[in-house]
Amino acid sequence: PPPAPEGVRPEPLADDDRALAWLTAEHAVLLAVVDTAAATGQERLACQLAWSLEPFFDRRGHWHDALTVQRTALDAARRLAEPALEARGLRGLGRIEGRLGLHHLSLPRLERALELFRRMGDDTGRAHTHRSLGWESEQRGDLPGALRHNQLALALFRALGDRAAQAGVLNSVGWYHALLGDHRQALTHCFEALTMLQDLGDRYGQAATWDSIGYAHQHLGRHPHALLAYRNALTLLRALGAPYTEADILARVGDTHHAMGDEDSARAAWTDALRLLRALDHPDAGRVGARLSGPDGQADVC
Template sequence: MFELLGAASLPEISLPAAANLLGLTERGAVSTFEVLERASLIEQHVPGRWRMHDLIQLYAAQQARKIQPTIHQEVALDRLVYFYLHSAHSADRVINPRRPPIEISSPGSSCRPLSFSDPVKARDWFGSELACLRSVQVLAVESGRCHRAAWQLTWAMDTYQYRQGYLHERIAAWRSALAAAQTEGDAVALIMVHRLFGHAYTRVGKHTKATTHLRQALNLAEEIADDFGQAQVHYTLTKAWEEKGETRRALEHAMSALRIFQNLNDATWEANALSMVGLYSARLGNHQEARTFCQKSLSLCRHNNERQGEAQALSNLGYVGELAAQPNEALSYYRQALDLFRILGHVYYEANSLDCLGRVSFSINDLGQARAAWEGALLIYQDQGRQADCDRIKRKLRELG
């Protein structure tokens, strides 16, 4: 058991994960940990989580390579990979239930993953397990046996990483996922991986890399006549061109996405596309038209209980009000969006909403509210490593004196 824990090479391990790795009940895993703890080979540094010293873990891994039968290690490590894949998939479905699902690989009868029904508990699990999830994703890639599980694990933890603002970590995960998907050769998987890899690059301002991956995704989707895939790529391209400041190109892709989603009768994605069309219409000065699109999006989201889309529509309506020189309307919508993003645990957009509130408050000379909002945004931007946003907010705060 000591050797298998070394072979897994996790920064720490929980009781359910250890039970799956070792092929034991949780009670059996606890008994094993007690033996190892008495020998000072492992420690329970927080309740329910154990870790090894780096040198001890290295020695355990070396012993595993010398002593453990290869098939024994492979079976144990595969159980660990599928435990994390299915647990993460269950957690993601709770925190982002409207996300188009994927069909994940079977866990096998000996794997006992966790299941979630409470979004708060799901987010807490991701928070405690994220470092292990990243390690297991690398393990799945390097094993050479779990290519499909590797990109699916990246998909499963992507919502949480994006909402928490782990932007560079997302890029690393999708880079590994792309290598795994290319090995597997599944065209639909490659469309999805290129699209989300492109989105990850968009969020760190790497426009050329983002559009390269998004064009590859769009070409693949067109080749296999995947209408839904094409629409999703057009939708993601709007964000790439938005970051570049190319509003008209962003609007063209938003309109293309909207037409396809409407033809597919996909109300959730139609609402998302309506919101984006409204956003770019506002930037081009068509404020009333923009408001109409965003209000249609808001109505659809509320009808379908699509809370993330609702938050985004509220934020875009705030932006329309801001551009239309209606600050009170803008503040009302931005505050509603902020409240909803906080409920969803979407810290990335929480920071953006605070930033917007600061901007509008400053415009009406409510300097105290502007400072409070910008200071809140700055703390999150710093945590997320969004340096350009940090520098911009610091300049704003200096203007306030």
């Protein structure tokens, strides 16, 4: 952003917790500021604000708000007629459309973003877009494609020397190895990622990686190891305030208890997951609710 106007001073935010508290308190104001910036000819500022809010909206599950600001940002980027901004706007909107299950919209946006980044020689943009396309591939059931996109992202981040991004993608590569059934390879990648993320102090990345480690152990039949890894992930996520990811992991905790024959613990975990997903109005609620469905086909969770 440009320098602050005279008389305006930035408010220091010492750590993640204070930043999250500030964002929560200013949530409605920030939405209005994005709209105001776009409406008063400050297109670049509207884009910067919208993209800066992505991690907050994603972790808190505010996807409908995110959809609104990302549409505003893409419109603003197109008015500026700068390919770099348009590519970033396409990726931002495509990612959130994918979160909401609008894959017929998200996939072509992400593919167009990748093409623009490629033309500009922007390897950082390409790498992040490959990650998003990997997630899209997973949603369509194309797990080899998901792994391939993340391997391409990993190679780009290594060449760029971006250690933080590299650590996150190492976990994604491990996750897709696990989904493809290569659980030992998954653990190798994920433990490498976990060490890097701990060195970097990235708690959210650590939580995602503990989830992947839990999934790999779960499918190797090491259920106590899986539950321990999931517990580590949930402890971190609850401190960070990430209800969707928490729900996703709780569903797997329920699956693990079910595999161990502990139906009471399984139903308790699924019930907690379903409540979180219903509060977010997320389509995954139906998938989790099906695990709890009784003979009449109605999930017995209020």
